Amino acid sequence: MVKRGWVGAVLAVVGLLVAGCTSDEPSGGGGSLPDGAALVRDAATVTKGIRSAHFALKVNGSVSAIPVQNAEGDLTREGGPSGAAKGTVKLTLLGQLIEGEFVLVDDSLYIKGPTGGFQKYPASLSSNIYDPSAILDPDKGIANVLAKIQNPRTDAKESVDGVSAYKVSGKVTKDVASALVPGVNSDVDISVWLREDNKQPVKASVKLPGGEGQTATVDLTLSDVDKPVTITAP
16 A cells, blocks of 8 residues: 555646745736736647656645655656656655655656665556556646636736746646546646746646645646656666
8 A cells, every 4th residue: 555655646646736936916916917718728738748847746734635745756758658757755654654766667666665675566556546647648637737727817927936927726627637636526726837938837736625624735846847857767
């Protein structure tokens, strides 16, 4: 359960980008802000062409389907039919804090826990929980989420880690969200931050039902988009 749970959760949640940032304009925006529908349409088109990215993920609150606390790693559409991924993760499982590393390449999954070296498993071990190719898949991944945001509205222009971006908010149906985040059983609120210059997604914020009736958020940043990523078996 440890091996299947943390790898699947890490790779799954990446597909729905998440965030917080520093505002340069009032959150209500103004007449000079571009149309939200046009922004997400352009962003979806641009995102279909992304070949690699670095991600940093943080879950705020408790989500039963997502035991991860934080994770960081690289994704690429190269390295096998399902692409490749590598990273580190910290999660709570059965009341215990667990840290580990994973490498997914050439249809094989390598897992390294708190002790010992990497162990090799078939990639299907991860895809039973989530298909990692969905993250950058142009048809069901991030690009699809952007294209399917309902009633998108531009809230503001903000600075995200020094990058000028437009914040666009809306809703995503459970069918679209569940393709990337296992356990989603209702529509979710989402905000995305799109670069002003090329409309690539920089950050986003997804609200999910949390434990004890509380709302949880998943925060993630994308960086180093399309920079060369080489992932090899350990």
